[in-house]
Amino acid sequence: xxxxxxxxxxxRFPPAFQIDADLRIPLDAAPVTVLFGPSGxxxxxxxxxxxxxxxxxxxxxxxxxxxxFGSACLAPQERRASFLFQDYALxxxxxxxxxxxxxxxxxxxxxxxxxxxxxxxxxxxxPRAISGGQQQRVALARALAADPxxxxxxxxxSALDAGSRARTRQELRRTLLASSIPAIVVTHDRAExxxxxxxxxxxxxxxxxxxxxxxxxxxxxxxPQVAESLGVENILDAKIVGREGGLLTLAVAAVxxxxxxxxxxxxxxxxxxxxxxxxxxxxxxxxSARNRIAGTVRFVALEGPLARIEIDCGFPLVAVITAQSAxxxxxxxxxxVCAIVKATSVHLLLQG
Amino acid sequence: MDWQAIWLSVKLxxxxxxxxxxxxxxxxxWLTFSPRRWKFLxxxxxxxxxxxxxxxxxxxxxxAIGPRSPxxxxxxxxxxxxxxxxxxxxxxxxxxxxxxxxxxxVAAAFAGVDRKLIEASWCLGVSRAATFRRVVVPLARAGIxxxxxxxxxxxxxxxxxxxxxxxxxxxxxxxxxxSIYDQVQALNYAAAWQxxxxxxxxxxxxxxxxxxxxxxxxxxxxxx
Numbered sequence: 151x152x153x154x155x156x157x158x159x160x161x162r163f164p165p166a167f168q169i170d171a172d173l174r175i176p177l178d179a180a181p182v183t184v185l186f187g188p189s190g191x192x193x194x195x196x197x198x199x200x201x202x203x204x205x206x207x208x209x210x211x212x213x214x215x216x217x218x219f220g221s222a223c224l225a226p227q228e229r230r231a232s233f234l235f236q237d238y239a240l241x242x243x244x245x246x247x248x249x250x251x252x253x254x255x256x257x258x259x260x261x262x263x264x265x266x267x268x269x270x271x272x273x274x275x276x277p278r279a280i281s282g283g284q285q286q287r288v289a290l291a292r293a294l295a296a297d298p299x300x301x302x303x304x305x306x307x308s309a310l311d312a313g314s315r316a317r318t319r320q321e322l323r324r325t326l327l328a329s330s331i332p333a334i335v336v337t338h339d340r341a342e343x344x345x346x347x348x349x350x351x352x353x354x355x356x357x358x359x360x361x362x363x364x365x366x367x368x369x370x371x372x373x374p375q376v377a378e379s380l381g382v383e384n385i386l387d388a389k390i391v392g393r394e395g396g397l398l399t400l401a402v403a404a405v406x407x408x409x410x411x412x413x414x415x416x417x418x419x420x421x422x423x424x425x426x427x428x429x430x431x432x433x434x435x436x437x438s439a440r441n442r443i444a445g446t447v448r449f450v451a452l453e454g455p456l457a458r459i460e461i462d463c464g465f466p467l468v469a470v471i472t473a474q475s476a477x478x479x480x481x482x483x484x485x486x487v488c489a490i491v492k493a494t495s496v497h498l499l500l501q502g
Numbered sequence: 503m504d505w506q507a508i509w510l511s512v513k514l515x516x517x518x519x520x521x522x523x524x525x526x527x528x529x530x531x532w533l534t535f536s537p538r539r540w541k542f543l544x545x546x547x548x549x550x551x552x553x554x555x556x557x558x559x560x561x562x563x564x565x566a567i568g569p570r571s572p573x574x575x576x577x578x579x580x581x582x583x584x585x586x587x588x589x590x591x592x593x594x595x596x597x598x599x600x601x602x603x604x605x606x607x608v609a610a611a612f613a614g615v616d617r618k619l620i621e622a623s624w625c626l627g628v629s630r631a632a633t634f635r636r637v638v639v640p641l642a643r644a645g646i647x648x649x650x651x652x653x654x655x656x657x658x659x660x661x662x663x664x665x666x667x668x669x670x671x672x673x674x675x676x677x678x679x680x681s682i683y684d685q686v687q688a689l690n691y692a693a694a695w696q697x698x699x700x701x702x703x704x705x706x707x708x709x710x711x712x713x714x715x716x717x718x719x720x721x722x723x724x725x726x
Contacts (some may be wrong), residue, residue: 203621233625239618243640252636253626296626345613 153178155300155332157200159209159219169195169356177214177300177332180349184364185336187353188379194236195334196353200334201233202226205231213300214273215383231300237309238285241491246288247273253296262297283314290322294329301326301333306450307342319345340381343422344368352376369370374419374499383424383468388498390415397440397493402441408440418501426495427469430488431479438492443467447485450476457481461489473487503696507681514589514677515657518596519604522653525597526604527646531634533605534612549602556599560666563595567667575618592668592675599663604649605657612638616642650711655705 157173169192175183185193193273198204200211202218210220213231220226226233240249241303244381246269253262264270267287272280277288286306295299306322323346326333329364337343343350344364352363360372371377374385391401393411400407400420407420428439445463452458457476459469467489481487526712533545551559567585577585585591623633632713639646663680668675670684678701685694 201625226621227627227629230627231625234624235618235622239616239622241619241637252623253628292626
């Protein structure tokens, strides 16, 4: 199909690892796709397979209807998928300007990009004489100046320090959208994935486990392993004990939870994102939320503007609220509190 | 001092070095990056001159370029001349004899080039040949310079192979080391002294210059 990247391929890495990917990306609907997964899941290898830097054992790769791998194997040069390496791989013997111009066929375009990326003043310098953030811009400028059909970015922000990472994230997203060249970004950082991507493919153990629009996948992970890799904090073993009026009643440990009936049956896991758990001190305060769970605060950890609270409700439940709210409630470990979860925030996963 | 022999040696060493750079760079690239399993055989073949006695190497080269060999016969039909005991014959022998002195430092330098830089170039649409010229060679220049200097110096001082293949013809195949041998045989110690001292001074200067140059190269582009 036109407008799609289809990658169905398999490659063994003896002794024990293998990539077995079935990936389909709608390039026009998803300007930026995130390959998300834990370290060692095979994200970078998948990117290298798409770029033509690794050759699959079997399978096929096609891009906008053109076969990249299958009956023949196109060289990286013919695919024109610019690869942005984790450490940028700038040519150390060439100046910033020469790096950007390296794969470019139009001097005018190179000059435009150097200008747009704010690199004019760094032009005559060598890559090692500029900062990490600037190096990242040079690498991106170099990739775009080569007029690629596809951009492949391997952990593009991991070489930066935490401070500039958040800033660069927004800048990178804007640049990728402005370039109108589809991009695939590898990351294992949840915040980065959400900030950069439109579409996500979750990679675990060399396989694509779920793909879709990023909000959908985060809201509805396909299975507990995907949920865990996405950083959904609360994945609770549950049993369906009642079904009435479009609501299901679940038993989690000794607590009953209600959630929306999606027709599930059998053993399930209840997923609740920590952001969807509210905390109050008053058990009987009126609220529209269906689930009010009494518990004891185990600990409170401040994470910048947020506070992460672990509550013992007979099972551990993690809530993330603003640090301000945590301060107003004066929460301390040992305090009795009430956790509030809307029925619509409890997402059921079938246990395999 | 036998200036004729010195000049001949310089000519031979220069020509050998140029030919070795032209042949040696692609061969070193292939040896470094080829995924072929049997390339160790080629590696062993290239390194042979390091341990083989020059007389053995010289003997085989003499047979290989003799008028009854295909190479010698072809040369004879093309030029009407013979390869053994001629300057071109000497050149072929020198190239083979000094091959490892080019290949090994160059291959080591190629292996030291970050593979990602090569891949980055390919992904930017730059061909393999252009990537070799624009990325691999500039980043391996210290190793290439070392290979060239070693090959030059090694050819300047070669003796056994030259004697086997070229003999001792003044102005044609009598190189500086053979000239020294001649002088000693003729008990002309004063001349042998002079020529030896010249060769010693020359070799030391060339090597010292190389090391100085490499230090500057490294200071500009530290190994990544």
